[in-house]
Amino acid sequence: MPARFKDLCLDANDHQALADWWCVAMGYVRKDVHEPPRDGSVRPAEWPVPLVDPAGRGPLIWVNPVAEKKAVKNRVHFDVDGDTEELLGLGATLVRRKDDEIGWDILADPEGNEFCVFAPR
Template identity: 45%
Template structure:
């Protein structure tokens, strides 16, 4: 093995706000420092409380998103609930593709499967 994925990083103009939004979608929590890492302070990432999902980092950048993502999340979930949290529809589900392309509040695209649990 040459490398292993440590986490996934999203650029954001408001990194904390976007991190909190993704926490509400994924059931994650803000990763806080331990006694050795700025105890109790947010470390710029979110974590799966069950330890099963990847660590997701948020990097503050001055510019907004322009253009299409080259990498995105594929989720299984309830589209209506995610939209109610503030996502927007980029492409709706169709007969051929039982998934939606949505965007988070900063415009990062992600897919949500609505069919049999298999994203195509």
């Protein structure tokens, strides 16, 4: 086996704000809050922000600071089970509604990263 899945990573201009947005949207928490370092240290604000699913079901997500703006469609994206209207209320934007061609909504987070929203099962 040459590789195995490790983490998901998102690039963001304001990585702190986008980390907070995904925490609210998906019920994740910042890893340093959920699992504080044993030595009591504090993660510097300019470092990437690790997010964890407190229930332990989802993957670790890193929100990484970058200088460049998002310019093109994502080639990799999140698929989530969720409520489109609630996500729009949190600040997501609608890219495309479910229609005869696709059975899910496509949204973008506050920095423009696309993700697909499926109705909860």
